[in-house]
Amino acid sequence: MASDHAPPSPPAGDASPVQVLLPQVLPALVVGVAASLLFLGIEALSEELEDVLWHDLPGALGVGDYSSLWIISMLTAAGIAVGLLIWKVPGHAGPDPASEGLGGTPLAPGVIPGLLLASTLALAGGVSLGPENPIIASNIALAYWLGRKAAPTVPGAFWVSLASAATIGALFGTPVAAALVISEALVGVPGRGSLWDRLFAPLVAAGAGAMTTQLLAEPTFDTGLPPLTDPGWGDLLAALVIASAAAVFGLGSCYLFPYVHAAFRRLRHPMLMLPLGGLVLGLLGALGGSLTLFKGLEQVKELTSSVGSWSSGELARMAVVKLLALLVAASCGFRGGRIFPAVFIGAAFGLLAQALVPEVHPAVAVPSAVLGVLLATTRQGWISLFVGGVLAASPAVFALLCLASLPAWLIVTGRPQLELDAQGKSLH
Numbered sequence: 001m002a003s004d005h006a007p008p009s010p011p012a013g014d015a016s017p018v019q020v021l022l023p024q025v026l027p028a029l030v031v032g033v034a035a036s037l038l039f040l041g042i043e044a045l046s047e048e049l050e051d052v053l054w055h056d057l058p059g060a061l062g063v064g065d066y067s068s069l070w071i072i073s074m075l076t077a078a079g080i081a082v083g084l085l086i087w088k089v090p091g092h093a094g095p096d097p098a099s100e101g102l103g104g105t106p107l108a109p110g111v112i113p114g115l116l117l118a119s120t121l122a123l124a125g126g127v128s129l130g131p132e133n134p135i136i137a138s139n140i141a142l143a144y145w146l147g148r149k150a151a152p153t154v155p156g157a158f159w160v161s162l163a164s165a166a167t168i169g170a171l172f173g174t175p176v177a178a179a180l181v182i183s184e185a186l187v188g189v190p191g192r193g194s195l196w197d198r199l200f201a202p203l204v205a206a207g208a209g210a211m212t213t214q215l216l217a218e219p220t221f222d223t224g225l226p227p228l229t230d231p232g233w234g235d236l237l238a239a240l241v242i243a244s245a246a247a248v249f250g251l252g253s254c255y256l257f258p259y260v261h262a263a264f265r266r267l268r269h270p271m272l273m274l275p276l277g278g279l280v281l282g283l284l285g286a287l288g289g290s291l292t293l294f295k296g297l298e299q300v301k302e303l304t305s306s307v308g309s310w311s312s313g314e315l316a317r318m319a320v321v322k323l324l325a326l327l328v329a330a331s332c333g334f335r336g337g338r339i340f341p342a343v344f345i346g347a348a349f350g351l352l353a354q355a356l357v358p359e360v361h362p363a364v365a366v367p368s369a370v371l372g373v374l375l376a377t378t379r380q381g382w383i384s385l386f387v388g389g390v391l392a393a394s395p396a397v398f399a400l401l402c403l404a405s406l407p408a409w410l411i412v413t414g415r416p417q418l419e420l421d422a423q424g425k426s427l428h
Contacts, residue, residue, distance in 0.1 A: 024201035032208025035139040035166035049124035066290035072282030078125025079278020083270040089114035098261050098420045106144040118335040126293035128325035129336025139163040162205040169206030170213045178206035180382030221390045223304040228363040228394045238360045239368040242353045243404035246372025247411045253327045254416040261331040277332025288321030296344030307362045312355040319348035342377045346370030363392040372408045377418040
């Protein structure tokens with residue numbers, strides 16, 4: 001989330017902090033619930049469409065659900081559909097996603113239907129992108145537009161911060177993730193009031209969004225990894241090495257990103273870029289198998305539920321294929337986020353490390369690798385620690401991850417990011 005969209009400070013004056021904060025509760029609750037409902041609606045729609053495209057339709061045609069032919073055909077068709085949509089809909093489904101991070105400047109409301117439809121088609125079609133960027137952008141645009149109409153005197157940054165926090169809370173099913181991201185955005189932002197005064201309304205929105213998601217969908221990040229109960233020096237060494245190696249692996253995509261993006265941009269037209277990107281994704285999916293399709297969260301659970309049954313060659317293939325699929329999907333114009341595919345890449349990389357050195361505990365290998373890949377691809381330190389930790393469902397892992405993040409951060413800081421500027425050059 002961009003620091004210029006950090007929560008506004010409580011105004012100066014005679015009003016006490018309680019008098020300032022209490023009126024923020026109702027709008028924060030409304031934005032939180034609404035943000036979660038939009039997220040859940042898009043998730044439900046994409047899952048229904050996914051069932052039709054990947055199960056009902058191939059069954060009716062007598063084709064295997066995840067045969068190579070169907071994977072290639074379906075992803076190419078997804079590219080054609082999204083390309084046509086971006087070409088023809090008002091606003092072209094938003095700006096080039098290669099230059100967009102989490103949050104950003106509010107989009108015009110007329111862009112949102114096309115953006116959500118393009119994201120839904122990509123999610124259902126098996127593209128290696130997640131829902132987070134389009135959902136956050138949509139909720140920011142709607143909250144900003146409606147909030148400014150309902151309360152013109154309230155700063156626009158207030159509505160942006162509520163929508164961002166609410167959506168992150170809804171995506172992860174907990175307000176903790178939102179608090180971490182917002183606190184990171186507040187570093188160096190001048191303002192009055194304590195940190196918790198400034199976090200108050202966004203946390204209300206994040207809590208409302210998270211609780212709405214929990215009540216309606218019961219999300220879980222439990223991957224079924226065996227718990228780590230008594231970490232030792234060997235576990236710490238493994239965490240340090242794996243997180244650093246995974247960060248280097250993830251950085252590979254960041255260095256390649258501007259070149260792959262430029263190659264697709266030379267085609268100039270979405271009806272050339274996206275169908276070709278879909279074809280490449282189909283070929284990668286046929287090579288990597290069905291687990292390397294889609295956003296990756298459910299596939300992570302399937303991957304980690306069978307620790308020890310995957311060969312090192314299979315795990316290496318899936319990690320490389322998913323990394324390339326994320327790179328192509330983000331370069332050719334598909335609308336979607338990069339966090340959830342990066343989690344799959346990290347999980348496959350961690351299980352590869354564990355397969356090569358069986359003495360490494362899976363609850364150390366997987367979270368450490370996820371941490372390293374997320375640090376490389378997102379540069380969101382807190383969210384990387386949070387996601388890595390919750391995958392293990394073991395409090396003892398957090399101490400290891402905090403230490404493992406330090407050398408991994410030294411590897412990635414100042415390096416190219418998986419995000420470009422308006423000229424197509426890497427951000428650092």
